[in-house]
Amino acid sequence: MTDNDAHQIKVDVKSVFLESESDPDRQRFVFAYTITIRNTGQVAAKLLSRHWVIRDANGKVQEVQGDGVVGEQPYLKPGEGFEYTSGTLLETSVGTMGGNYLMQTDEGDQFTAPIDEFLLSGPRTLH
Numbered sequence: 001m002t003d004n005d006a007h008q009i010k011v012d013v014k015s016v017f018l019e020s021e022s023d024p025d026r027q028r029f030v031f032a033y034t035i036t037i038r039n040t041g042q043v044a045a046k047l048l049s050r051h052w053v054i055r056d057a058n059g060k061v062q063e064v065q066g067d068g069v070v071g072e073q074p075y076l077k078p079g080e081g082f083e084y085t086s087g088t089l090l091e092t093s094v095g096t097m098g099g100n101y102l103m104q105t106d107e108g109d110q111f112t113a114p115i116d117e118f119l120l121s122g123p124r125t126l127h
Contacts, residue, residue, distance in 0.1 A: 006041050006042040006043045007041050007045065007105070007111045008039070008040045008041035009037060009038070009039055009040070009041065009101065009113030010038045011035060011037055011038075011101070011113060011115045011116070012036040013033055013034070013035055013036075013115070013118045014034045015031055015033040015034075015120050015121075016031065016032050017029070017030075017031055017121065017122045017123060018030040018031060018032055019122075019123065027091040027092070028089065028091070029089070029090045029091070029093050029095075029120075030087060030089050030090075031087060031089075031095075031120045032085055032086070032087045033085065033086060033087065033088070033097070033120075034083065034084070034085045035069070035083065035115075036081055036082075036083045037074065037076065037083070038076075038079075038080070038081040039077065039078050039079065040078075040079075041078060042078055043078065044076065044077045044106055045075075045076055045103040045104060045105050045111075046073055046074070046075045046076075047068060047069060047074050047075075047076070047082075047102075047103055047113075048068070048073060048101075048102045048104050049065065049067050049101070049102045050064070050065065050066060050068070050069055050099065050100075050101055051064070051100050052065075052097055052098070052099040052115075053097070053098055054088055054095065054096070055095055055096050056090045056091050056094070056095040057092035057093070057094045057095060058092055064099075069086070069101075070085075070086055072084075088120070090120060093121065093122035093123075094119070094121050094122065095119075095120045096120060097117065097118055097120060098114075098115055098116060098117030098118065099115045100113060100114050101113040101115065
């Protein structure tokens with residue numbers, strides 16, 4: 001695994017609470033998140049897998065690992081991006097997510113692209 005200036009993946013996240021799919025009385029809080037992955041480095045790379053750490057306000061931690069994202073393994077040349085939307089379910093109205101993507105260059109070098117922790121928050125929970 002290598003990490004250097006040639007391998008730069010920028011990850012932006014926007015999350016939203018899905019009130020219509022949530023049921024607070026049953027501790028069911030559904031969130032959607034849209035991820036934009038951009039290759040700001042100098043070499044092309046393919047997203048091989050994802051690793052998420054999801055925490056709710058009760059301290060419950062879920063780890064999610066798997067191949068690709070939304071059934072795809074996007075290949076990003078320098079300057080290219082990929083956007084997708086997915087979702088998660090929490091038992092509390094507030095939580096966080098973060099993790100990383102495992103990327104691979106055409107030469108077979110693997111590196112991780114961090115996904116900074118972001119907030120998941122339902123209505124009327126944070127001021």
